[in-house]
Amino acid sequence: MASNTVVGVLFQEGTSEENLPIPPKKDKDGEIIASSVPLDLDYYTKEQAVVIQVNAKAKNLLYNAISGEEYEKISSCETAKKMWDKLEVAYKGTNKVKETRINLPVRDYDLFQMKDGESVEEIFSRFNKILRDLKSFGRPIRSGEQDRKILRSLPTIWQPKVIALECQDIDKMYYDELGGDLIAFEKTH
Secondary structure, three states, rough: OEEEHHHHHHHHHOOOHHHHOOOOOOOOOEEOOOOOOOHHHHOOOOHOOOOOOHHHHHHHHHHHOOOHHHHHOOOOOHHHHHHHHHHHHHHOOOHHHHHHHHHHHHHHHHHOOOOOOHHHOHHHHHHHHHHOOOHHHHOOOOHHHHHHHHHHOOHHHHHHHHHHHHOHHHOOOOHHHHHHHHHHHHHHH
């Protein structure tokens, strides 16, 4: 949701949860007039009433968009912001979980090697999955670097072909072109 809309304000980073819904009015001395939030919107200022209505609409929107299992997770939340935050942690995870999710494909990329008995097609398939994961986390790998990584991952038996390919300008070679060259070499040797 756009943050410049009234509903967007409910989900913005840093939105104060204490302000949603607006607490009951206070008298001149700062004392709370009522101990619970009244349902009558006439009791609030115009701005407070708008925030309460928007919060109710946002909660209703979230309730209608989720399954029964998800409802159980958020039904006790008083504000749409708290509901949103709970759902966000449930599906995106905490910062530590996010960091771990990012680190796994980075680790897989760093340690990537051709396995014994693995074909070139299989190595490219496995490598492409790692590249997709890295890209989805905002860490794409340039084509030339992909090519160099594939060549470094090949066992020593491939060294003559690796040397021949490295004599070419790898940065100008397409990733798929490298795959085709390696598959052709594999089938003829």
